[in-house]
Amino acid sequence: MIRFLDVHKSYRVDGREIPALHPFRLDIVDGEVFGIIGHSGAGKSTLIRLINLLERPSGGRILIGDTEMTALDEPALRAQRRRIGMIFQHFNLLASQTVADNVAFPLRLAGERDAAKIHSRVGELLERVGLAEHAGKYPSQLSGGQKQRVGIARALANRPEILLCDEATSALDPQTTAAVLELLAAINRELKLTIVLITHEMDVVRRICDRVAVLDAGRIVEHGTVADVFLHPQHPTTRRFVNEALPEEAASAGAPLAEVRGRKLRLTFRGATTLSPVLSRVMRESGVDFNLLAGRIDHIKELPYGQLTLALEGANADAAVAALRDAGIEIEELP
């Protein structure tokens, strides 16, 4: 568990204190993929750097398990950092070293001298990220996606319990992003390590995160399971992020909605209900007509979901809504 207890951070700029993160509490559970989403300048890169104390908080305490990170001296902090892997937007590989030496670097830093051990561990890691045949190359000879895989192999070298991802896919094209996210999800499943990632893309959160916190101007304005936050965003910033991830719906749910007759509802299906013909059964039984205005069926991580905007017409609309609710569908009335 990573715990932030009343942590805050401000920077001194020209003699004035500029707050970067207002006091907050946050628990990140072992083994989950936790996303922090925010626009640039919202404070997310400060927040992720508080975990391994690349940034020192101005106040409050940070705990990882039973270790109070904020109370450690330099050598103890360095030892703790070896248990936390980190990958970066711009990969930050050593340009002067081969792929194998980059991956071996954290092992050597940790004091490993046995060349045979280093060699076999590096081989294992490169195999895991699918770069076994590139061991002798230099970073400049690799594509962005390959560089990030080297970064991941390097971050995993010392078998960390936590992996921090600092905009790890922001410099990659969509296809490469998908592949890297898949790799991260697989690592999370197989190695049971906790992943904390920051991003400005809701799509990244939707694909691999279990829970998410939305950061806006130094405050966590909303947090919860990705499904809850994504399907029922409360804060305007969250809504904007969700709409960015669903551009087609945002466009179709605009002005014309007001002109449609009938009772307008947004239905949210999660998990099994997405896969059963609930809607058609209820409508047939209640004799209500519906007009489909907007909709989407997709996945949040492995959870299938559907979100439909309907207009109901007919005398039995109330009964239909009640029946839908009984079937486990979340319903919001729209104006």
Place this chain on the structure above:
Amino acid sequence: MTAPLLQTLFPNIDDWSELGRACIDTLLMLGGSLALTVLIGLPLGVLLYLTGRGQLRAMPKLYGIASLLVNVLRSVPFIILMIVLMPVTYALVGTKLGVRGAIPPLVIGAAPFFARLVETALREVQQGVIEAAQAMGASTWQIVRHVLLPEARAGLAAGITVTAIALVGYTAMGGAIGSGGLGDLAYRYGYLSYKSDYMLVTVVLLVVLVQLLQMFGDRIVARYKRH
């Protein structure tokens, strides 16, 4: 066959072995002072880098003092520095003359210059790479040894080349106050005794030396830059 030809071309040069001796002296002064300059300038440059504003071990006061010292030594013309340093030189190596007497002022003149080049080369290293090493639990010393110096090696090699060439110029200047070498010949025979063929030969030799140093340095820089 060759001797008469050389004699016609360079009538004043009667003792070619003296020229050979001067060449060797210049190379000894260059080699010795370059080695010591790197040995002293590299740590000094690392110190300047680390203690600079916003760096790993930012210490504004220490940086200010080191920076001032470097600037003072760099702003004194080398010929003056040699003269001013004479007592120090004598205390260090027991003579003010010859190759040995030349090395202390050469090093004291060149090390601050090289230190600045080191500082600049280290600043070129991506901040993100340093941050990554910190995140891996690297100590400052490990970052210097395994990140900064290897990542900046192209810049460092370029800095050593520039410093070596500056040292060639300094060794030649040292000739004016009795340090020996090619500069000494050019000054004593070429300038004071109007034997311009001496001047020509020494200058050509110096040009060749500088050219070789530059080519050698460029080749190393290019190799390091490939990755």
